[in-house]
Amino acid sequence: MFRPHIIAIDGPAGSGKTTLAYRLARKLGYFYLDTGEMYRAVTWAALHNQVDVADEKAVTDLANQVDIDVRSPSVIDGRVNDVWVDGQDVTREIRRPEIEASVSVVAAYPGVRQAMTLKQRQIGQRKRVVMAGRDIGTVIFPDAELKIYLDASVEERAMRRFKENQAQGETLSYEEILAAMRRRDAIDSTRKVAPLLPAEDAVRINSDGLTSEEVFHRVLALFDR
Ligand code: DC
Numbered sequence: 018m019f020r021p022h023i024i025a026i027d028g029p030a031g032s033g034k035t036t037l038a039y040r041l042a043r044k045l046g047y048f049y050l051d052t053g054e055m056y057r058a059v060t061w062a063a064l065h066n067q068v069d070v071a072d073e074k075a076v077t078d079l080a081n082q083v084d085i086d087v088r089s090p091s092v093i094d095g096r097v098n099d100v101w102v103d104g105q106d107v108t109r110e111i112r113r114p115e116i117e118a119s120v121s122v123v124a125a126y127p128g129v130r131q132a133m134t135l136k137q138r139q140i141g142q143r144k145r146v147v148m149a150g151r152d153i154g155t156v157i158f159p160d161a162e163l164k165i166y167l168d169a170s171v172e173e174r175a176m177r178r179f180k181e182n183q184a185q186g187e188t189l190s191y192e193e194i195l196a197a198m199r200r201r202d203a204i205d206s207t208r209k210v211a212p213l214l215p216a217e218d219a220v221r222i223n224s225d226g227l228t229s230e231e232v233f234h235r236v237l238a239l240f241d242r
Contacts, residue, residue, distance in 0.1 A: 019240045020045075021162035023141050025153035028167035029202055029213060031174025036229045037167060037236060038149035039097045044237070045147070049097065050087060050140055052150035052157075055133050056124040057111035058085045058102045063123065065102075070119045077128030085136070114189060117197060121204035124151075130210050151205060154216035165236060166215035169224045171198055 024041060028034040035051050042049035060070065062083045068075045086101040092108075100108045110116070123129055130152075137157050140146060148157065154164035169177075175195035182189055189197075205213040215221055220239060224232050 019163070019242050020145075022145055023153075023158045023161040023163075024147040025158055025161040025164040025216070025219075026147065026149045026167060027151055027154050027164070027213070027215065027219070029151075029169075029171075029174065029205065030198060031178045032167040032169045033177070033224045033229055033232055034149045034165075034167045035097075037165070037232055038147045040229075040233050041236065042147040045145075045240075048140070048144045048146040050137070050146055050148045051098065052133065052137055052148060052153065053120075054087060054098065054100050054111060055085055055136065056129070057116050057120050058100055058107060059083060059129055059133070060116050060120045060123045061107050061111050062102050064115065064119070070122050073126050073128070076123055077126055077132075080123075080126075080129040080132040112185075114187070114197075117201070121201045125204060125208040125210070127210045151213045152211035154219050155214055156211045159216070163239065164216050164219040165239075166219040166221045167224055167232065168215075168221065171195065171202060173225050174198060 024047065026034045026038045038051065039049050059076070059080045062079055063070050063076050066079065068079055070076060084103050088099050090096050091099050096108050098108070099106060100111055134157055137148065141148060141158055154161055154166070172195065175191060175198045178198065179191045179194050182194065222232060222235060
């Protein structure tokens with residue numbers, strides 16, 4: 018069986034990459050890291066410390082100082098990881114709409130990306146990992162032996178996020194989520210540093226109309242070599 022050290026999974030919000038990455042990690046016994054959680058954690062720290070997210074220098078300084086720890090779940094509530102920031106469990110808070118609204122701005126700052134890149138590479142050097150994000154196959158681990166780029170239409174991705182939110186009692190409408198997702202896609206794909214892009218050597222999968230089970234099995238077939 019093919020056993021790459023790093024499995025890079027990139028794609029836009031709602032493409033199903035985190036579900037896929039988590040299932041693969043469980044199946045293969047790899048560490049699972051959702052790098053979006055790290056950018057969310059920096060955003061949470063900025064809002065919590067009343068740092069203006071438009072202040073690039075202040076947010077970058079914060080990204081270099083903040084202690085972000087992603088580890089195995091301590092609570093059985095559907096979470097796949099614990100995310101701690103400066104000793105506080107923020108796993109739930111980083112999914113809130115106010116974080117969603119600011120995270121793309123924070124993730125576009127080159128200094129913030131540099132700080133997170135360092136942390137992500139350190140994790141990947143220490144252990145076998147399935148890493149999900151936007152730039153794992155292009156920037157963080159361009160030599161990864163397996164890269165997957167998972168995509169889906171913005172309408173389908175917004176519908177998935179809407180259903181997830183409803184299950185958690187959030188009240189945002191489908192139209193609001195769709196508009197926010199379009200905004201976020203535009204920022205993520207047009208930023209100067211590490212824009213959302215498939216790596217040339219990535220296996221590309223469009224998950225429109227596919228269940229997460231079908232995507233998972235399609236990817237598992239890549240290991241039979
Ligand atoms: O995957 P997500 O929705 O949790 O990501 C949150 C934000 O972080 C999103 O705007 C894109 C950004 N991000 C990034 O720029 N690079 C990554 N490797 C992961 C996420």
